[in-house]
Every structure is written in structure tokens, then in C-alpha cells.
Amino acid sequence: MISKLIVWQATTQRYSRLLPVRIAFLLVLLMILVFISLSAVSTGAVRIQRDVVFKVSVDAMAEKLHLDYDSGLDYSARCLPGQSCIQRDAALVREIRWPRVIMAGLVGASLAIAGTALQGALRNPLADPGLIGASSGAAVGAVTAILLGVNIGDVLHSDAPALARLTQSLFAFGAALITTFGVFRLARWQGRTDSTSLLLIGLAINTMASAYIGLATFISDIREVNDIVFWTLGSFAEIFWRDVYVVVPFTGLSVVVLPFLARQLNLMTLGEAEAQHLGVNAERLRMICVALAAITVGVSVAFAGIIGFVGLVVPHLIRFFTGPDHRIVLPASVLTGAILMIAADLWARTVAIPTEVPVGIVTALFGGPVFLVLIILSRRGRG
Amino acid sequence: MIRQLKLRHWLLMVIALSLLVFTNPLHHSQAQDGGTTFPITITDATGNEVTIESIDAIASGSGDVTEIIAALGFEDNLVGIDISSTYPEDLLDRIPEIGFARRLAVEPIAAVNPSVFFCTETCSPASVFDQLRALNIPVVIIPDNSDRGIELPLEKITMVAAALGVPEEGETLRTQVAREIEWAKTAVANVTEEPTILFLYVRGRTLQLVSGTNTPAYDLIATVDGIDVGAAAGVVGYMPLSAEVMLNAYPEYIVMFQGSVDSAGGLDKVRELPGVGDTPAAQNDHILVFDDQFILGMSTRTGLAALALAAQVHPTMTWEMDMPYPYHYTDMTGIEVLVATPVELYATDETLLTTVQELGFHAKILDTPVEGSLIIATQSADWASLREAGYTVVVVSDTADIPEIAAALGVPGRGEALIARRATN
Structure with a gap:
């Protein structure tokens, strides 16, 4: 009880002193996020003047929020x-880039917040949304949908390509949840979960899943291979x-709930037994974190495919700058994950115009070396 | 004096150039004025109703469609083409590239501001079409499904022509391509062998596929009376190459894309692929390499592609591939005619015309012949005055049979093939 008090006091005192610095840090990240978003929206194979992009964006936002605002941009010119x-540029900015x-x-x-929460809850710096089966499970689901050729459109008598993709997304999400639950269930032994196992x-x-995907690639035709490459x-x-609207609540859930668990995650770093003594229900914490990670990552993979390294590297990157306190690492990883992914996608779609590079290749390309450098640097810092 | 001449030379060039520049835009307005007025609405291969406001700026996402658009005379309306648009040859040097048919992205297409976008059923990803529609760019999907067999190019032509508002020109092109496909079928009508053929697709070191049923290769091989040993070995669609598959198929001929051979690193590297070196095809130097888009593009050159393949796999084929121009022929008027490469070929009546066309010529019925033409005339036609007018005229009897007409045209071997073809039909 006394030790709990000490830890609590220590963290609170340090926290109050650090609070302005941390808020400043988050604000800087937020500014970078805004900057990179605007850059990404103004860049692409179609060259659109920056002021047109901004006016279109502002008009679109005003329209969505039912504000009475008009940038004065003339949309009436015939194409x-x-x-x-302007008409086409505006549609491109509104309906495709944003x-x-x-x-x-x-x-x-x-991916970043799920990675952070998992690394904290499992007390393992190698934990990654991919490692608990969420990503590969989702890919297995999507690939199964592709191979079986199932399509909600067939039931609804519509052959809109969007419905085929939606079917794949549903399969991906379902499979992600089932896989993660299965992994968690298998790891549970005599009422407790061992992080290592x-x-x-x-x-x-994961090995089984990649074997399945490999087999699927092998037996599928050229067109299906294209789809499978998208997922992997x-x-x-x-x-x-419409995809964005589906993902927002799931990401939002994690972003809102996980920071409330920050203090418990901090206590977990002391060791599981110690955390238990300090009143943390380690088992429940783990379950909540894994469940949230599975849901968030599952829905992400369902719409964007497997994108590696972000969930693993971002938490390490943040901790390198801020130290291990989850109260700052969690919100900072949300912003940093978003920044890095937007930048990676911007590079992926502009580096090889007129074609695009899969974004997962870009994140692995940069994530791998960054991870290595981080490991070497932090070893020196300790040494 | 020389200086003056030079100046005049320049002036002439400027006039010629400006004429070219100013007459070019006339080209498409002609097509519009002559036929349908825009906007036109058509139902495309996916069943979507597409309204096309203008065809002044066409983007094509697939090489086969580009070929048809160019053949219909709309080459100058193209503002963006995909990397598989390799015919007509110089197109990719002149027109911006918008990606690759199977890996399209929306922005590079939108960047050329097309007024209409053409692609086929095999273009992907399909969501790019939705994105283009969100930008108010009409998307026309052309059929590209192998269950239509060797008729596929004809369906493509009809739909492209409809979308461009030139159904008559489409019909002409369709007839021409259909006729060329017929030539290939006729050319193999009197062959004795049944060659075993396998299509091998290679992309670098990682991707090697053999084809079977439900592929353009299967349709082409069937057209030239070959046996697709990929299909015979049970391959449906495409299957990864292995020594077992290759030796099970044991082809006498292997058909490959030039692009495949290049990406493999040459024919020697192809021979080192699993099982390939042990096939009769490799041992007898029967690995046939063709331009990708020509041989399996399933577009305007499919008939000629089938003929080219037939000539390679049928040593007993009598159908002459090269014309014997110039040749001497003593016709029934007793005159020895010297036939040089004709500008156009005309026939004086319909029955004669049909036979001439079936013998591998895009001949026309005689109206007002252009200079340097060859006219094949029946005895009862007014051949004497045609000859006086300076045309090369070959006269055949009113009841001329196939051998006589074929001999008159310098292609007796084609005559033999056509007799065999008519007998089987």
C-alpha cells in the first residue's frame, strides 16, 4: 500500500512538472499532422494549385458542417x-484525396496505438498487432473471400465492385477477431495468460496464415493474385x-478508451506481480488491450490490407523521445502513427507516377532501418 | 538564287505543317458530324449505362482497346494510354502514359483530363472506375472474357465503335478482322499434322505460368488446329510452371511473348527453366516468340496473329504467307501479265470477290479504281477498256473455279487450302 502511494506520488509530481512540455510536444505533433495532411492533399499525379485545394477543402468542410461559408471559388466553369x-479538381480533392x-x-x-497498448499490456517490446494474429487473420479472411468468390452483391443482385470489396472487408474483420481470440484463448492457462506464450x-x-496466403496465391488466377497482393x-x-465512416468509430474507441488505461499500463512496467499488488487487474487489462487492438487493427486491415512495422516501430520511436510513460506515449503514438502513415502513402503514390507502390512496402522499407537505428541508439544510451 | 530557293522551301514547309495542324482537329469533328451526335449513351460490358459527352480527349487503359481506337481513326484523340498500348508502335512516344491495365490508379488517369475512359473487363482494380465516375469521367468497359473465344476481338470492335459514335466504321473493321480470322482457319484446312503447343508466360525469375483452357492462348491454338497441351494436361486458366507440368505437356512448340523472353534474360535462360530444356520444342528450336500485344492482344490483328502462328506450327501448310510479287501470269486472253504489288485489288463481280477475299485479300468490288491497282475480271466484264486505261487486269473465265482464281492471283497453295476448307464446311 505504501509502495503504491509512493509510485503514485512520484508519477504525479513528475507528471505535473512535465505536463506543459508534454502538451507542447503533442501540439507540435498535431501541427506536423496538419501540415503533412495538407501537403498530401495538395500533391499527386494531377497538379492542382494549392489555393484551389484549400478553398475546395474549406468549402467541403463548410458544407459537411452546414456552415454558411463560401470561399468564392467558381465551380460553374464547364469541363x-x-x-x-475546377469541377474535376474539386471532386478529386473532395472524393479521392481527402x-x-x-x-x-x-x-x-x-496500428500505432494498438502496438503501444499491446507492448505495455504484454510487457514485451516485440508485441505488435501483427504478432497476436490480427493482421494475418484479417488477410486470411479476405483471401478466403476472394478465393470463394463470395460477394454480397450476388445476394443483393448488384455487381458494384464496392460490394465485392465490402464482402472481403467483412471477412477480414471477422477473421481478425476470431484469430486474435483464438490466440488469446490458447495462451490462457489455468486462468492466466502468459505473455511469452x-x-x-x-x-x-502467423506462419500458418502466411502459408495459407502463399498457397492461395499459388492456386489463384492472375486477377485474384492482384487482389491478394493488395491484401498482403x-x-x-x-x-x-463510406470506408472512412466505418473506420472512424473503431479507431475512435481505442483512441478514447486506451489513454484511461495509461496509469495501469505504467504500473505493469514494474512487473506483473508488482502491478497486481498495486491493485491492477493484470488479466483484465491484458484482455481489454488485446480486444481493443484486435478490433481496431482488424477494421484497419479490412480496408487497407496488412501494413507492417508501424505498430511495432512507432511506440519505440515515441519512447525514445518521451520515456516510457503511457500517458504521453499513447496520445503521441496516435499522432505519430497518423503522420508516418500519411507520409508513407504520399510517397507510395507519387514516387512512381503513373503507377503506385503498395504502401506496406514503403513502411517496411523505412520502418526496418529506423527500428535498427533505434535499437542501437537506445543500447548506447543505456551502455 | 540558292538562298531564295531555301526560303521558298521553308515557306512550303510552314504551309504544309500548318495545314497538318489545322486539318487534324477537323478529323474528329468529321467523324462526329458524319455519324452520331454527342452525347451518346451505350450499355457497356458490365451492363452499365454510360453517357459520353465528347470523345475529343480519350484515355485508354488497355493496349487492345487503344489498337481499336487507332484503327477506327481516332488516334489523334488519344490523350493518355497505358503501357500495354504498344500498337501502333510510336504511340507511347507521343502520348502520356497513365499506368498499366492491371494496376491502374485514379490520379494518373485524371491528370490527362480525359472526356472518356476506356478499359476492359480484365482491367483492375475495378474501384478505380468508381473513382473516375466520382470525377464525372465516363468509364466504358469493353468485353474481355475468354468464354467468347476467338470472336472476342469482334465484340470489342463493335462496342468501341458504338461508344465512339461510328458504328459503320466499326462494322467495316469488324468484317475485316473477321475475314482475317477466317484466313487462318482456311490456311490450316488442308494440313496433315496436329502440332502440340504450349503457351508459357514468364515475368522475371519469380513468375512462370503455363496456360490452359479459358485463356486467349487456348482460343488461338484451337483456331490454328493445334492441340493446347496445357489444356490437355488439365490446366484451367494459368498454372505455375514446374518440370512435371512441362514434361506432362511435352509440347512440340512453345509460344512466348517477346516481353517474357526479355524478362527471363533471353532464350537461353528460357531453356534453363524447369523441364523446358527436355521438351521437343526446346530441342528442335521450336520456341516461338511473338510480340505480346500482337499474338494475344485479342484485338485488330488477331487473324494475322493466328496466321503467323499457323505458318510456324504447320510445315505442311500450303497457304502462301508471302506474296510472290512481281509474278508473270498468262491469263485466258493469252496475254502474259506482269503483276506487281498492287495498291488496291478489285474484282468485277460478287462471286469472284468472295473467292478473292477468302484467298487472303482485302479486295473490293470494282467501282472507280485507283492508279496502280490490280483488277481481276471475268471474261464477260469490260476488261479490254480497263486494260486500255492502264490498269493491270487479269482475266478469268466466267465460271472460274478456285484453282484458276488462285493461280491468277499467284497463290495456288491458298487455292488448295480453300478447297479443303469449303469441303469441310
């Missing part, structure tokens, strides 16, 4: 063949507003 026009950028931000935030079981499940390497190329 002539072979020439750019949903894409926002989705990238949401998925980046989801949880990760090892996750690893085994990730892409934001096919995002519409």
Missing part, C-alpha cells in the same frame, strides 16, 4: 476535354468516404 477544370489521406491517418493511428502462439498462427501489401488507393 472541356483534355483540359483541367478520404485517402484521412484513412491513412486513421489506420496509422490505429501468447507471442509464440501468435507467431505460429496494403494500399489506400481504393478508399471512399
Whole structure:
């Protein structure tokens, strides 16, 4: 009881002193996020003047929020063949770039916060949404939907491509939840969950999943291979507003709930037994974190495919700057995950115009080296 | 004096150039004025109703469609094409590239501001079409499904022509391509062998596929009376290459894309692929390499592609691939005619015309012949005055049979093939 008090006092005192610095840190991250979002929206194969992009964005926001505002941009000009026009540029910014950028931000935030929560709750710096089976499970679900050729559209007598993708997303989400639950259930032994065996079981499940996807790639035709590559390497190329609306509540749930668990996650770093003594229900905390991570990551993968390394690297990156306090690491990882994912997607879609690189390749390309550097630097810092 | 001449030379060039520049836009307005007025609405291969306001700026996401658009005379309306648009050859040097048919992205297409976007059923991802529609760019999907067999190019042509508002021109092109496909079928009508053929697709070191049923390769091989040993080995669609599959198929001929051979690193590297070196095809140097879009593009050149393949796999084929121009022929008027490469070929009546066309010529019925033409005339036609007018005229009897007409045209071998073809039909 006394030790709990001491820890509590220590963290509170340090916290109050650090609070302004941390708020400043978050504000800086927020500014970077706004900056990178606006850059991403103004950049692409179609060249649109920056002021047009901003006016269109402001008009769109005013319209969505029912505000009485008009930027004075003239949308009435007729579109002539072979020439750019405001109408089309506006539609591009509103209907294609903004949903894409926002989705990238949401998925980046989801993966990062899920990674942070898992690393804290499992007390293992290698925990990653991918390692508890959420990502590979989702991919298995999507690939199954592709191979079986199931399509909600068949039931609804519609052949809109959006419905085929939605079917795949539903399969992905369902499979992500089932896989994570399965991993968690297998790791549970005599009423408690062992973190190490949880990760090892996750690893085994991942191996099985990648074997399944490999087999699927092998037996499927060229067109299906394209779809499967989308799921295993990730892409934001096919995002519409309706997808964003689906993802927002799930990401929002994690972003809102997880920071409330920050203090319990901090206590977990002392050791599971110690945390138990300090009144943390370690088992329940783990279950909540894993469940939230599975839901958030499952829905992200369902719309954007598997995007590796963000969930693993971002928490380490933040901790390198802020130290291990989850009260700052959790919100900072939300912002940083969003920033990095938007930047990665921007690079992925502009580096090889007129084609796009799968965003998962970009995150792995940069995430791997960054992770190595972080490990080496933090070892020196300790040494 | 020389200086003056130079100046005049320049002036002439400027006039010629400006004429070119100013007459070009006339080209498409002609097509519009002559036929349908825009906007036009058509139902495309996916069953969508598409309204096309203008075809002044066309983007094509697939090489086969680009080929048809160009063949219909709308080459100058193209503002963006995909990387598989390799025919006509110089197109990719002149027109902006918008990606690759199977990996499209919305922005590079939107960047060329097309007034209409064409692609096929095999283009992907399909959500790009939704995104383009959100930008008010009409999307026309052309059929590209292998269950339509060798007729597929014809369906593509009809739909592209309808979307461009030139159904008559489409019909002409369709007839021409259909006729060329017929030639290939005729050319193999009197062959004795049944060659075993396998199509091998290679992309680098990682992707090697053999094809079977439900593929354009299967349809092409069937057209030239070959046996698709991929299909015979039970392959449906495409299947990864393995030594077992290759030796099970044991083809006498392997058909490959030039692009595949290049990406493999040359024919020697192809021979090192699992099982390939042990096939009769590799041992007898029967690995046939064709341009990708030509051989399996399923577009305007499919008939010629089938003919080219037939010539390679049928050593007993009598159908002449190369014309014997110039040749001497003593016709029934007793005159020895010297036939040089004709500008156009005309026939004086319909029955004669049909036979000439079936013998591998895009001949026309005689109206007002252009200079340098060859006219094949029946005895009862007014061949004497045509000859006086300076045309090359070959006269055949009113009841001329296939051998006589074929001989008159310098292609007796094609005559033999056509007799066999008519006998089987």
C-alpha cells in the first residue's frame, strides 16, 4: 500500500512538472499532422494549385458542417476535354484525396496505438498487432473471400465492385477477431495468460496464415493474385468516404478508451506481480488491450490490407523521445502513427507516377532501418 | 538564287505543317458530324449505362482497346494510354502514359483530363472506375472474357465503335478482322499434322505460368488446329510452371511473348527453366516468340496473329504467307501479265470477290479504281477498256473455279487450302 502511494506520488509530481512540455510536444505533433495532411492533399499525379485545394477543402468542410461559408471559388466553369477544370479538381480533392489521406491517418493511428497498448499490456517490446494474429487473420479472411468468390452483391443482385470489396472487408474483420481470440484463448492457462506464450502462439498462427496466403496465391488466377497482393501489401488507393465512416468509430474507441488505461499500463512496467499488488487487474487489462487492438487493427486491415512495422516501430520511436510513460506515449503514438502513415502513402503514390507502390512496402522499407537505428541508439544510451 | 530557293522551301514547309495542324482537329469533328451526335449513351460490358459527352480527349487503359481506337481513326484523340498500348508502335512516344491495365490508379488517369475512359473487363482494380465516375469521367468497359473465344476481338470492335459514335466504321473493321480470322482457319484446312503447343508466360525469375483452357492462348491454338497441351494436361486458366507440368505437356512448340523472353534474360535462360530444356520444342528450336500485344492482344490483328502462328506450327501448310510479287501470269486472253504489288485489288463481280477475299485479300468490288491497282475480271466484264486505261487486269473465265482464281492471283497453295476448307464446311 505504501509502495503504491509512493509510485503514485512520484508519477504525479513528475507528471505535473512535465505536463506543459508534454502538451507542447503533442501540439507540435498535431501541427506536423496538419501540415503533412495538407501537403498530401495538395500533391499527386494531377497538379492542382494549392489555393484551389484549400478553398475546395474549406468549402467541403463548410458544407459537411452546414456552415454558411463560401470561399468564392467558381465551380460553374464547364469541363472541356483534355483540359483541367475546377469541377474535376474539386471532386478529386473532395472524393479521392481527402478520404485517402484521412484513412491513412486513421489506420496509422490505429496500428500505432494498438502496438503501444499491446507492448505495455504484454510487457514485451516485440508485441505488435501483427504478432497476436490480427493482421494475418484479417488477410486470411479476405483471401478466403476472394478465393470463394463470395460477394454480397450476388445476394443483393448488384455487381458494384464496392460490394465485392465490402464482402472481403467483412471477412477480414471477422477473421481478425476470431484469430486474435483464438490466440488469446490458447495462451490462457489455468486462468492466466502468459505473455511469452501468447507471442509464440501468435507467431505460429502467423506462419500458418502466411502459408495459407502463399498457397492461395499459388492456386489463384492472375486477377485474384492482384487482389491478394493488395491484401498482403496494403494500399489506400481504393478508399471512399463510406470506408472512412466505418473506420472512424473503431479507431475512435481505442483512441478514447486506451489513454484511461495509461496509469495501469505504467504500473505493469514494474512487473506483473508488482502491478497486481498495486491493485491492477493484470488479466483484465491484458484482455481489454488485446480486444481493443484486435478490433481496431482488424477494421484497419479490412480496408487497407496488412501494413507492417508501424505498430511495432512507432511506440519505440515515441519512447525514445518521451520515456516510457503511457500517458504521453499513447496520445503521441496516435499522432505519430497518423503522420508516418500519411507520409508513407504520399510517397507510395507519387514516387512512381503513373503507377503506385503498395504502401506496406514503403513502411517496411523505412520502418526496418529506423527500428535498427533505434535499437542501437537506445543500447548506447543505456551502455 | 540558292538562298531564295531555301526560303521558298521553308515557306512550303510552314504551309504544309500548318495545314497538318489545322486539318487534324477537323478529323474528329468529321467523324462526329458524319455519324452520331454527342452525347451518346451505350450499355457497356458490365451492363452499365454510360453517357459520353465528347470523345475529343480519350484515355485508354488497355493496349487492345487503344489498337481499336487507332484503327477506327481516332488516334489523334488519344490523350493518355497505358503501357500495354504498344500498337501502333510510336504511340507511347507521343502520348502520356497513365499506368498499366492491371494496376491502374485514379490520379494518373485524371491528370490527362480525359472526356472518356476506356478499359476492359480484365482491367483492375475495378474501384478505380468508381473513382473516375466520382470525377464525372465516363468509364466504358469493353468485353474481355475468354468464354467468347476467338470472336472476342469482334465484340470489342463493335462496342468501341458504338461508344465512339461510328458504328459503320466499326462494322467495316469488324468484317475485316473477321475475314482475317477466317484466313487462318482456311490456311490450316488442308494440313496433315496436329502440332502440340504450349503457351508459357514468364515475368522475371519469380513468375512462370503455363496456360490452359479459358485463356486467349487456348482460343488461338484451337483456331490454328493445334492441340493446347496445357489444356490437355488439365490446366484451367494459368498454372505455375514446374518440370512435371512441362514434361506432362511435352509440347512440340512453345509460344512466348517477346516481353517474357526479355524478362527471363533471353532464350537461353528460357531453356534453363524447369523441364523446358527436355521438351521437343526446346530441342528442335521450336520456341516461338511473338510480340505480346500482337499474338494475344485479342484485338485488330488477331487473324494475322493466328496466321503467323499457323505458318510456324504447320510445315505442311500450303497457304502462301508471302506474296510472290512481281509474278508473270498468262491469263485466258493469252496475254502474259506482269503483276506487281498492287495498291488496291478489285474484282468485277460478287462471286469472284468472295473467292478473292477468302484467298487472303482485302479486295473490293470494282467501282472507280485507283492508279496502280490490280483488277481481276471475268471474261464477260469490260476488261479490254480497263486494260486500255492502264490498269493491270487479269482475266478469268466466267465460271472460274478456285484453282484458276488462285493461280491468277499467284497463290495456288491458298487455292488448295480453300478447297479443303469449303469441303469441310
